[in-house]
Amino acid sequence: MNSADAADPLDEAVRAARLFALAPKLFGGMVLRGSSPARDALVAALGEAVTLRRMPGHIDDERLLGGIDLAASLAAGKPIRQKGLIEEAAEGVLIAAMAERMDGAIAGRLAQARDESQSALVLLDDAREADEAPPVSLTERLAFPCDLSASRRWEEVELAPAHGSLAAVAPLDDKALKAIAATAEMLGVDSIRAMIFAGEAARGLAALDGRDAVTEADLAGAVRLVLAPRATRLPPEEADDTEEPAPDDQQEPPPPPPEGSGDNAEERDDEQQDQQQQEPDLSELLVDAAKAAIPADLLAQLAQGKAPRRSGASGTGQKRKAATRGKPLGARPGMPRGGAKLALIDSLRAAVPWQQVRRREVDAGDDSPILMRREDLRIRRFEERAARVTIFAVDASGSAAAARLSEAKGAVELMLAQAYVTRSEVALVAFRGSTAELLLPPTRSLTRARRSLTELPGGGGTPLAMGLNAARECAEAVIARGRSAALVILTDGRANIAADGAPGRAQAREDAEAAARAIYACGIDALVVDISARPGPEGAALANAMGGRFLALPRADAKMLQAAINAAQPARAA
Template sequence: MTDPATYAACLLAVDPVGLGGLCLRGGGGPARDALLAGLRAALPAGTPWRRVPLQVDDDRLLGGLDLGASLVAGRPVQQPGLLAEAAGGVLLLSMAERADAHLAARLAAALDGRHVPLSLVALDEGIEPDETLPASLRERLGLIATVTAATAGTLPDPAAIDAARARLAAITCDDATVQALCATAAALGIASLRTAWQAWCAARASAALAGRSAVTQADAELAARLVLAPRARTLPAPPEPPEASTAPPPPDPSADPAPPPDDRDPPMPAELRELQDQTLAAAQAAIPPGLLESLAGCTPRAGGGTGRRGDAARPAQSGRPLSPRRGTLHAGHRLDLLATLRAAIPWQRLRGRERDQRGLPDAPTRLLLRKDDFHLKRYRRPEQTTTVFVVDASGSQALHRLAEAKGAVELLLADCYVRRDCVALIAFRGTGAELLLPPTRSLARARRSLASLPGGGGTPLAAGLEAAWLLGRGVQAREEGRAVLVFLTDARANIARDGAPGRAQAAQDALTMAKRLRAEALHSLLIDTSPRPEPAAMALAQAMGARYVPLPHGQAAEVHGVVGAMR
């Protein structure tokens, strides 16, 4: 059994409480389904196993008052939540990379509550580097493994897992192994002491699974690969060259007596040094390719994420009324009393007979309500759209592009008072990009910003894409509506992201930023302003997932029509 994901599942089955849980990376498929089925079969008989929906509310997760059952019984009836149902068992969270900060905090608090044993299996299906498990959950799940096509998903016989679980309490671990795990965590840039504890638990579970009574070097290396390596934030420093050994000079009888020896720590024993080096080498070899590069090149999403991994849409409490619908009354919803009465009144006589036949006591009210009678009020709240114009202000055609953008901005602002939309303007020229107009509905302010913009210079396309990405992500992170990015450019970049000239590097930086825009799931439109359709502009639009519209002689009305179709 050499597959890391399969071995991680075995360790979790041996010590689910100590390890906290397992993060399985990779998309769904037969291999992952077989692994989850094997893990469930390896747990003790009767162990709870509950799935957590990504959009679960607090009432279902934590439990609360069951309003429908309370009305029928005439007394408060509490319903247990998923956390109570899974006490002593396992919670399964699909698409964990899209979990918002609120759900992650609830699950993290449940994992920290040691009085109710609980473990979590998080299925991380993220593709882009910034689609990762929330940090609060990632720290509490001891094991991290990737499911591949080669994952067999076949766990040992449940009897062997039960025997390993029985001998786990008697497993010993010497101080040298503990020091080696802690030193390896420090060398990899891991500051959390919880991670070192999880590595110690994984080493003990590995020894119990192998039938040993004490942790060995192989168990420590396995713990380093499954616990420490996926969390590495830096590469270990290279070993220092040994100092040249020189013989001490002979003592001088006339000299003063030698000073007393200092209190520095004694040198580390060779065996302990070798143990730490081997553990660190095993962890370094298991670091996933590209992990450190992604940590250095990607900015974590604030507030638990935006775009596809943003918070769940809250029900609107105001706006245009819509027809009511049946639903469960939770926090944030409003009961439509008239629709509820209309649904319940026609069934009162039949429900009264059913109550008499079942011998139930009379209800405290004359109206017999059931859960299916509840109707909730619904509203349609206008969604604000912030249209961000990203204008290429370089080159000889800058004046034409700015005139088209100015006319389109003025046409869009005429609709802002009705649609409650905002318009922003970013221009890039020379060596960088500049936010000339923050999101606003002021037509006079937009005109002043456009009139004061000079043209000419280089084309820092990557800087313009980055500025648009930051603004669009900020708009959606603050829940200010949806951001629509409109680029007016010929995509002939000649200034790199760092401000250095060079077409090859500038084009590569632009494609890198375009992929980041695509990962953020921002609505975007690229208007090609070159005299004829430019292949570079088409490739850039495809990289960012934007709609491509060639407008060699674009007019303000045409730009306004194209942008209006996306809003």
């Protein structure tokens, strides 16, 4: 636990909201994670401080960016332009609900508008899983990420009016800028935008208090609001700089003082030491402030070396374009054939601006019908998620076979229990001795899986290359049927059976590396999990060869294994 766990997250979110209301275009916006009464109260208070415009969840480019008002244009006989939502909210703030589901194309439009200072945003993040989040292209352009999931506050929120002005606050000096950069580096924050936001937030805090210069407390507050929620690692512990003195015969004598310096040199040294003791490093103060503001759950993840992976992936399978069903996307030019459907309204919008030119070309009157051309036609687009198949490749060899198989079977059953929600399937490959076998073809049937997993053989050598090749072939078959595949390999990576079934560690290691590189060449997502009591370097090397991730989980049970697999969903699934 940290020193700030007694404070409610809403307190820091209110400070961030006051800064945002002070200069919406400068700070860009806020990301409010966690549906709760506290978040509702904060949004209501923001609505009194700035003008909020709600953005529909399935907004299209025409409504967002503006374009031709079809009805008005048809009635007037000439193109009539309508404003887009970004232009309408130019003096206010756009608020987007369920931002974790925002389409990438819409996020790109908003990011461009943000770069041009056309809009400010408030993103409401209702994700329940740790790896779900709004698009990174947007969140890195917004100064304040606030997680209100753990807030227990119910009362109304008031944002005190800001009487100060950022223009009255002096810019940060080099010492403060270097301290912010050093703090960001120690927290693993590599975004230049985040450092700029932190500096402006420090000036904003000074402005809110009516001061014209930034203090250490302002810098610490800015680090807590901007950098701490973005931390991807814990800062290194302070090293013990006390060293044993060298033997007398190895110590170098101090250089003699210059003539005439005498007592003056000693006094200067004493003054410098006293000054260093009285003035601690500013970056150390800021790092301590950031560590105190990191949420307890994120702090635990960072302590275990697990950086948050906010990829926007839900683990439900890759997105793919579809012609007839799925989530509606914007229309695109094309012919309505091959199952594609005509987007009539979008086709008319494309044709209306050219009517006067086309009527002059054919000498037609203003009351003539709309003249359509091939290039006006638009077709509908949809997006659907492919079924996701998680393929377990389990090392069933040696003395650890019983433990690995037991935990793998438990994890398979747990993942199948949620298969209906995540639209996922599970397969199981086991390898031992001189064979690798697909014991459980892709399925979401829990009954079938339990029947197949009842008695699994164990013991013998480790034909790692055979197991990897069998898992890859299963994944390729899955992908060929239009689904997405991910490999989860439970092994310590210590192969001793070659791909041809012959014993020998050297050849077995080379064959395993070749099989791993084949998985990488196919672009298949992979995760290597070592649940042995003493994980070695072989598993990490195997994961590196296949371009996958590595997790060392000694003494992991089935539930821990399932949680680790869910948390490590590959980024390419987004």
